[in-house]
Amino acid sequence: MPPSIHPVDLIAALRLKHLTPAIVFLTSRRACDEAMESFDHADIVLPPARQEIIAAALDRVIAHYPSVAEHPLIPTVRRIGVAAHHAGHLPSWKIAIEELMRQGCLDAVFATTTLAAGVDFPARTVVITQSSIRKSRDFTDLTIGEVQQIAGRAGRRGKDQVGFAVITPSPYIDLGVLTKGLTGHPESIDSQFTITYPMVLNLLKAHPHEQIQGILAKSFAQFQLNQRAELLERKLDTLHVQMEPYGPRLCSDWITQWQTFDQARRQRPHRQHVKQQESPELTARFHFMTSGRVVGLARGRGIVLRQYRSKGQRNPMISVLRPDGAVTECPAATVAEIFDRAFECDETSAFPWCSAASFDELHYQLTELPTRLPTLPILVPKESDPLPDAIVQSLGDFPCPTCSSRPACQKDVVVASRLRQEQQRHTKSIQALRASLWHRFQERVEVLQKFGYLTPSAHLTDDGEWARLIRIDHSLLITELIRAEAFAGADPALLTGVMASIAHDDDRPGAFPRISTGLSSLLGQVRKLAESLSPYEDPPLLRADIAAVAERWIADPTLTWIGLCRLTTMAEGDIYRLLARTLEFLSQIHTLHGTHPSLADSAAKAIALIRRGVLEELP
Amino acid sequence: MTIDELERLLAQQPVAVLHRLARGRVHRHFRAGKRRLIELLLQHSSQNLAGLESDVQALLAERQGQPQPPPASTRTAHRAPSPPQKRVPHRGGEPESSEPAVSLAGWLEGLGVPAPQPFVPDPWQQEALAALSETDVVVSVPTGSGKTYVAVEAARRAMEDNRTVIYTSPLKALSNTKFTEFSKIFGADKVGILTGDRQENGQAPLLIMTTEILRNLLYDAASGEIDVRLDTLGLVILDESQYIADPERGVVWEETIIFCPSQAKLLLLSASIGNPQDIADWLTSIRQTTSRLVRHSKRTVPLRAGYLHPNGKLAPLFKTAAIPAGHPNHLHPEAKRLFLEYEEETMPSGRSRR
Known part of the structure; x- marks a missing residue:
């Protein structure tokens, strides 16, 4: 039996049961592409009438988006009525496929599970082939919400009476995850509130410093923190009730008093005990008795061959x-x-x-050793400090031994001290929950003050005024670059290259065009700066090869889209996304035309140069 | 159904059913007894009785549908005389042979295109729209139950009042799809789009944008840059608002909601999530009016789950045709057998299954 169903068989089986159109969710882009390849020689072609319908629908889409016409998958789409839809494709292709699906022309679309949220078209059937998806580096099980999001694509309103979610196994599938996902109640969602530098600057621009705490308190994050704090407060209330019988006795803080007394009392006999454990000296020295080491024994010397622990007592031993x-x-x-x-x-x-060889060698060395040898200086950690003598000596001064409530104290101390500990812990965590957002905000304010975007009284400086307009990831790095005049006189191609390398956060390897020397030295500076900023902001990947792709597109206006794609092994969709994201970053820089006219001008030129070919055709 | 009738209906149900209804609605419901539970249920969903009612009906239907696994003997008897099925025959539109087991036929029953019906909005859709005329609304319904209809109708009503509407989605691709869709509905001159790199018809009464762009607009407005569009803003629709839990971008949704002008109504559309009540409570705590939660878990088009073996054999996944909510272990014996077989065969040799 094959480890998973062959795509051709899958489509045939779905057609047989009238379960098409279907969306097949696969693990990776590559799996989708391989599935499409497997249809190259398949004989499950559509009847000519349907092929014509698909061709006509395709022609209508191509009229809008010419770049679709050259797509290599078109023959398969026409012949068999299946298509791939994943992040490696251009948006125009994805739109075309979505349109064909909506019109009901296609029998199946192969998509990646990672992009399940972006697949916004329904089908009669959804085929699920896996129970986990790749998040950052690891595979994690699908959550109930994700399974339901995927399965939710099944069943078109008005076109189907029922929808079907079909699970077909592949290696490493966990059926339990999927059945739980289908039948379960979706998980609760939690706030992921973070405080970013642009947020701080924009808040301080619009509101005085004292009001900010009130604004942060309005966040969903604080709402959820408060919920947890309230839960703890309720626990605290019950603890208060439980603590009632353990209120002040003859001394007001009898728990601390008893604990100190108890500790002091235990300390004394303890010191007379014979140590069962090995001495700290031996522990320290044992580490140095490694194989090959020369040691001195009571009679003569020897070379350690191994160290081990004896079987019964686990004493440290050496051969x-x-x-x-x-x-x-x-x-x-x-x-x-x-x-x-x-x-x-x-x-x-x-x-x-x-x-055997090293045995002979060691034996020879041992006999050849000089009579005098330096010994290893080994630091032996001191025994842990006993209680200060003052306390021990004052044991006689404790009121406890003769106190009338001594039996009660002795009996209650375990419960009472546990309760008190819990109380203190809860109080602390409530404080932390209530104030954590504000503290995080203050940390950010301090950093911005340090860099001179904020005055000591937390007002925006001149630099802060324009820096607040950069509201993207890695904003601190970008504003610092602008302040360091890294882009002074830089032409649009260099600016685009740097922005692309900041914007790109994917570490998929590949082959890329060579980078120009100007850009490479500029990137070197950017890397240095990013490194120095790393305590305050996670540095971006700053890949030189990515920068080169973007630079090429700008520097050479005659370069066609196909030409650009041939320069790298990046998927079309990834290049598109890279350039689109770079555009976003550039348009943020363009908003600085008031304070940095030449830079904004350079950004405007870059934007105009990026928008051509495929990038012009589409949103 | 009136409150009294609903209360009587609830009282007839076993307490387990009530606890399932209470999940996500009532905090710490497992502590309450039956009487108290009914009270709490009614009290907590007084805003959304229709939703509660539809969930009750769904649960009832599901419980009635459950005990009907067909006797195994008839199934084997049925299968024996039929010829062995050939793999991957292509039969375009032929009627399928009566080959599969009885239960599979039952599972596939109803497959097909429903007769065209005039579109009638669901009660929850009407409820959401009605509530929106007074206050902010949080909608949490399963994928594909018609959130877009609510968005379109709400936008239409706001635009009739000469109000600006902003519609945001998390992904640029979704924004583009919605732009095309809304342009068809309202006419191209009424709809504009603003994304990080595209601006079209920026003064239209219905603006589609990514949430980041709206957040930036709100920040600019807060620091004194006047934007006319925000003055006449009447409605902000945040689609896929479960993105508030996105590790990287979730913060943008929070900022947007916090800074959303108070004269504009908020409409949060989200897929099914576990704690929509929390979102609604949060909105209530920061906005001027008590926000309304509209939720239900019943799908418009019922969903069935199946299991397709690598050799092409199809079986229902669960014992019942519908998906048994809350019972992940009610697997169909055939599917269970096939999957065990699959695991045995694909496991590396020399290792036992558990």
Whole structure:
């Protein structure tokens, strides 16, 4: 049996049961592409009438979006009525496929589960082939909400009486995750509120510093923190009730009093105890008795071959090679000296614990050793400090031994101290929950003050006034670059290159065009700056190869889209997204035309140059 | 159904059903007894009785539909004489043979195109629209139950009052789709789009944008840059607002909601989430009016789950045709058997299954 159903068989099976049109969710883009390839020689072609309908629908879309016409998947779409739809495709292609799906022309679309939220077209059937998706680096199980989001695409209103979610297994599938997802109640969602630098600047621009705490309190984050705080407060209330019988006694803070007394009382006999454990000195020295080390024993020297622990008592032991060639076992405690001399030793797991060659070598070395050898200076950690003598001596001064409530104290102290500890813990966490957002805000304010975007009285400086207009990721890096005049006189291509490398956050490897020397030295500076900013803001990837792709597109206006795609191994859709995101970053820089006219001008030129070919055709 | 009738209906249900209804509606419902639970249910959904009612009906229907697994003997008997099925035959529009097991036929029953019906809005859709004339509304319904209809109608009503409407979606692709869709409905001159790199018809009464763009507009307005569009703003529709839990971008939704001008109504459309009541409570706590939660879990087009074996054999996934909510282990014996077989065969040799 194959590990998973062949795409051709899958479509045939769905057609047989009239379960088309279907959306098939696969693990990766590559899986989608391979599924499409497998239809190249399939004989499950559509009847000519339907092929014509698809062709006509395609022609209508192509009239709007010419870039669709050259897509390599078109023959398969026409012949068999299946298509792939994932982030590696151009938006125009995705729109075309969505349009065909809406018109009911296609039998199946292969999509990636990662993009399930972006798949905004329904079908009669949804095919699920996996129970986990890749998030950042790892595979995580689908949540109930995600499974329902995926399954929710099944069943078109007005076109289907029922929708079907069909699970077909592939390796590593966990059926439990999917059945739970289908039948379960979706998870609660939690706020992901973070405080960003542009947020701080914009808040402080519009509101005085004292009002900000009130604004932060309006966030969903604070709402949820308050919910948790209220829960804790209720717990605190019950703790208060439970604490009532343990109120003040003869001394007001009897719990602390008793604890100190108890500790002092325990400390004294403890010191007379015979230590069962090995001494700290031995522990420290044992680390140095590694194989090859020369040690001094009561009678003569030896070379350590291995260290181990004895079976019963787990005493530290070593196997030693003696000058007469014997291998003896002795407790590590009997080692008198550890010398500052060690030899290479090729360890093995069985007697004589090293290879024959190194055994002979060690034996030779041992006999050749000079009579005087330096010993290793080994620092021995001091024993933990006992209670200050003052307390121990004042044991007689404790009122407890003669106190009338002593039996009661002794009985209650365990429960009472646990309750009090819990009380203190809850109080602390309530404080943290109530104030954490404000603290995080203050941290950001301090950073911005340090860099000179805010005055010490938390007003915007001149730099802050324009910096608040940069409201994108890595805003601190970008504003610092502008202040350092990194782009002074830089032409649009360089600016675009740098912005693209800041905007791109994907580490998919690939082959890319060569980078120009000007851009590469500029990127070097950007990297240095990003490095120095890393305590305050996570540095972007700053990939030179990505910068080169964007630079090429700007620097060479005759370059066609196909030409650009041939320069790299990046998928079309990824290049498109890279340029679109770069556009967004550039248009943010363009908003600075009031304060940085030449930079804004350069950004405007870059924007105009980016928008051509495929990028002009589409939103 | 009046409150009294609903209360009587609830009282007839076993307490387990009530607890399922209370999930997400009543905080710490597992503590309450039956009497108290009914009270709490009615009290907490006094704003949204229709939603509660539809959930009750859905649960009832599901419970009635449950005990009907067909006897295994008839199924095997039925299958024996039929010829072995050939793999991957292409039969375009042929009627399918009566080959599959009885239960599979039952599972596939109803497949097909419904007779065209005049569009009648669901009660929850009407409820959401009615509530929107007074206050902010949070809608949490399953994917594909017709949130767009609410958005379109709400936008139409606001535009009739000469109010500006802003519609935001999390993804640029979705914005584009909606732009095309809304342009068809309202006419191209009424709809504009603003995304990070595209601006078209920016003064139209219905503006579609990504949430980030709206957040930026609100920030600019707060710092004194006057934008006429925000003065006449009557309605802000945040689609896919479950994105508020997105680790990277969720904060943008919060900022948008916090700074949304108070004269504009908020309409939050979200897929099914576990705690829509929290979102509604939060809105109530920061906005001037008590916001309304409209939720239900019943799908417009019922969903069924199936299992397709790599050898092409199809079986229902669950014992019942409908998906048994809350019972992930009510698997169809056939699907269970096939999956075990699959696991045995694909597991690396020398390792046992558990």
